[in-house]
Amino acid sequence: MSPTEILADPLDVMARLLAPEGKQNPYPLYEEMRAHGPVVDVGGVHVFVTGHAECARALRDPDLLSTDAAVQDVKLPGWRDHSSWYWLTKNMLFSNDPDHERFRRFFGSAFAARSVAAWQPMVERRAEDAVRNVAALGASGETVDLVPEFTFRMATGVIGELLGIPDEDHAGLRTIVGDITLALEPIGDLAQLVPGDGAMDRLAEYFQELVARRRATPGPDLTSMFIKARDAGGELTDEELVANLMLLLVAAAEAPQDLLSNMVRLALEHPAKGAELRDVPQAAAGFVEEALRYDPAVQALNRVASRDLEFFGVKVAAGVPLTLLIAAGNRDPRRFSEPHVFDPSREDNQPLTFSGGMHYCLGAALARMSAETAVPRLLSRLPDMALVGTPTFRNQIVQRGHDRLLVTTG
Numbered sequence: 001m002s003p004t005e006i007l008a009d010p011l012d013v014m015a016r017l018l019a020p021e022g023k024q025n026p027y028p029l030y031e032e033m034r035a036h037g038p039v040v041d042v043g044g045v046h047v048f049v050t051g052h053a054e055c056a057r058a059l060r061d062p063d064l065l066s067t068d069a070a071v072q073d074v075k076l077p078g079w080r081d082h083s084s085w086y087w088l089t090k091n092m093l094f095s096n097d098p099d100h101e102r103f104r105r106f107f108g109s110a111f112a113a114r115s116v117a118a119w120q121p122m123v124e125r126r127a128e129d130a131v132r133n134v135a136a137l138g139a140s141g142e143t144v145d146l147v148p149e150f151t152f153r154m155a156t157g158v159i160g161e162l163l164g165i166p167d168e169d170h171a172g173l174r175t176i177v178g179d180i181t182l183a184l185e186p187i188g189d190l191a192q193l194v195p196g197d198g199a200m201d202r203l204a205e206y207f208q209e210l211v212a213r214r215r216a217t218p219g220p221d222l223t224s225m226f227i228k229a230r231d232a233g234g235e236l237t238d239e240e241l242v243a244n245l246m247l248l249l250v251a252a253a254e255a256p257q258d259l260l261s262n263m264v265r266l267a268l269e270h271p272a273k274g275a276e277l278r279d280v281p282q283a284a285a286g287f288v289e290e291a292l293r294y295d296p297a298v299q300a301l302n303r304v305a306s307r308d309l310e311f312f313g314v315k316v317a318a319g320v321p322l323t324l325l326i327a328a329g330n331r332d333p334r335r336f337s338e339p340h341v342f343d344p345s346r347e348d349n350q351p352l353t354f355s356g357g358m359h360y361c362l363g364a365a366l367a368r369m370s371a372e373t374a375v376p377r378l379l380s381r382l383p384d385m386a387l388v389g390t391p392t393f394r395n396q397i398v399q400r401g402h403d404r405l406l407v408t409t410g
């Protein structure tokens, strides 16, 4: 940008990001924000972070807190009357130490690399089920919406089986899970929380019943395993158990389905790269990583300064919120050459999409394995699949994914 060009005010850029057009294509707006630098101070009351190294450092800084109950008391007075955030602040994602460390110790080992590797046959079975479903629906030439029929079915099939949620309940959970993610969007008015509140109440009731059922009749699932560990003296209340089970379902259903639909769209929009993904098994890992970088399912993360500090030369007072625009960090030209080009053969590709530091995504290995398994299988089974119309995205900025993804299967 030349010195004579006038920079748009960061708050104006943010306002345009929150408008429907901004949510459909936020990437040019991230560049407008980046023009102010990798760390953008807005009058000492808010900080936006656009740089890759700066986001990575923020995620590992113990003085930058996740939005727990104490933080929310300052940021969003009145939140305690809303069940969405009541439950969210009881899970590990919206906790800080010592609670976070206690939760991570309790739930973390279930997702260790060895467990995830043992789930591969189950993931393949679920991928086969989702692919067969699309093939059957598309066989008569009808248009198929991949979001409910492939991506949600796959993502919920995997986490549902792990948590012991019966298959017949999966479809009913789709709207509930989607509505809960609305509570994670920037909140201007507490009324925005109402859809998330209703959904959270229904999901809490569902999991309270599931926990009661599995306590009476344990199965081979993680819910039964967590109940057993808690009842044997594990450091966790029953409410915290339910809150974290809900987190596991929502986290493993929503972002993974967005990753899957973004991957299918990218494969169809870039036919040569899609063919490689379909035909060369070794290409899958690079394709997944680049989809995570180029069009991430999670675009932004929030942190709050726990004390007065200096962050890359910017003075940040205690209580000031930082918005880490990780999707902008993923396109930082100082870190990635040709950042706006979708290139699955990139070397040393380290997107910020699974976060970093102590909140690093617990399901990253499972999400990668599921995506590497399901999407090539879909493309091989249905090589003539084609997009119908221009895909659109949900009206959300934090959690980005297609609302519908219409295809014909050939």
Ligand code: HEM
Pocket: 066, 092, 093, 094, 104, 159, 247, 248, 251, 252, 253, 255, 256, 259, 297, 298, 301, 302, 353, 354, 355, 356, 358, 359, 360, 361, 362, 363, 364, 366, 367
């Ligand atoms: C493409 C798929 C996924 C993406 C992009 C994603 C992204 C993220 C991000 C960005 C965070 C950290 C947020 C922060 O630092 O504030 C996170 C945390 C978390 N994710 Fe994922 N996730 C995905 C899949 C999954 C799956 C499959 C599971 C469950 C098996 C899962 C479970 C969790 C949990 C439990 C946390 C909280 C970790 C903590 O606070 O210590 N995620 N995820």
